[in-house]
Amino acid sequence: MYSANHRYYNHSGDIFIFGAGGHAKTIASAVKLRGEHRVAAFVVDQVSASMPTQLLGSPVLSLAELQRQRNMPRQFIVGIGDNELRSRKSVELESQGFELVNIAHPFASIGDATVIGRGVFLSSGCSLDPEVTLRDGVIINVHAGVGHETVIGAYTHVSAGALIGAISRVGERCFFGMGSILISEINVGDDSYLGAGSVANKDVPANTIAVGSPARFRSRFAVDTTQPSPTAESELKADHALTSST
Incomplete structure (x- = not known):
C-alpha cells in the first residue's frame, strides 16, 4: 500500500521500458500486476537480428522506431540494472521530452x-x-x-x-x-x-x-591480479551481461 503523504508519481496509461534484459522484464511483470499502466514497448538503441521481436507480449523496438509511431507513449522507465547506464539513458530520454515514471x-x-x-x-x-x-x-x-x-x-x-x-x-x-x-x-x-x-x-x-x-x-581503482574478482564486481559483470541487449 502507498501512504497518503509520500511523494509518488502515480500516472496511468501507456509507458515504454528502455531495456530488454532481465531487469526490464521484471519491471514489466510489476506493471502488469499493478494494472495502472500498459507496457507499449521494450525499447533499445538498436534492434539486432538475434533479438526477439516481442517480450512478454510487447514489441521490442529501436528508439528510432518508437519515435516514428503516431501514438508514441511519452512516459518511460529505464529497465537496466547497471547504474551508470541507467543514469545516462534516463537523462538522455528526459532531455528529449520523455517523462520518467516510478513503478x-x-x-x-x-x-x-x-x-x-x-x-x-x-x-x-x-x-x-x-x-x-x-x-x-x-x-x-x-x-x-x-x-x-x-x-x-x-x-x-x-x-x-x-x-x-x-x-x-x-x-x-x-x-x-x-x-x-x-x-x-x-x-x-x-x-x-x-x-x-x-x-x-x-x-x-x-x-x-x-x-x-x-x-x-x-x-x-586498485587492481590486484593475484586475487579473484570481488563478489561485487562479479555481480556487476553478470548484471551488465544481462542488460547488454540495451
Whole structure:
C-alpha cells in the first residue's frame, strides 16, 4: 500500500521500458500486476537480428522506431540494472521530452512520509520504513529493506535481500550485492559497492569495494591480479551481461 503523504508519481496509461534484459522484464511483470499502466514497448538503441521481436507480449523496438509511431507513449522507465547506464539513458530520454515514471510492485511496502524521486523501481516484497528518501533512478530489489530516515542517492541499486540500516546516507550510483547488510547510521560515498553477503559496520568512502563480514575495503581503482574478482564486481559483470541487449 502507498501512504497518503509520500511523494509518488502515480500516472496511468501507456509507458515504454528502455531495456530488454532481465531487469526490464521484471519491471514489466510489476506493471502488469499493478494494472495502472500498459507496457507499449521494450525499447533499445538498436534492434539486432538475434533479438526477439516481442517480450512478454510487447514489441521490442529501436528508439528510432518508437519515435516514428503516431501514438508514441511519452512516459518511460529505464529497465537496466547497471547504474551508470541507467543514469545516462534516463537523462538522455528526459532531455528529449520523455517523462520518467516510478513503478512499484503491488507487494512493495512503503512507509509513511517516504519521498521518492523519478524513475524508481520497487520490487516485490521490498520494504521502506517511514521517512525514507529515494532519489531518482533507485532500484530496491526483491525482499530488500531500507530503514527509517535513510537517504539513498540517485541511481543506486539495492539487490535482492540486501538490508540498509536506519538513519544511513548512501551516495549516488552505489551497488549493494544480494544479502548484503549496511548497519544503521552508516555513510556510503558515491560509486561504492558492497559485495553479496557482506556486512559494513563503518563508513564506506566513495569509490570503494567492500567485501566480507566485517567488510574490508579497497579502492575500485586498485587492481590486484593475484586475487579473484570481488563478489561485487562479479555481480556487476553478470548484471551488465544481462542488460547488454540495451
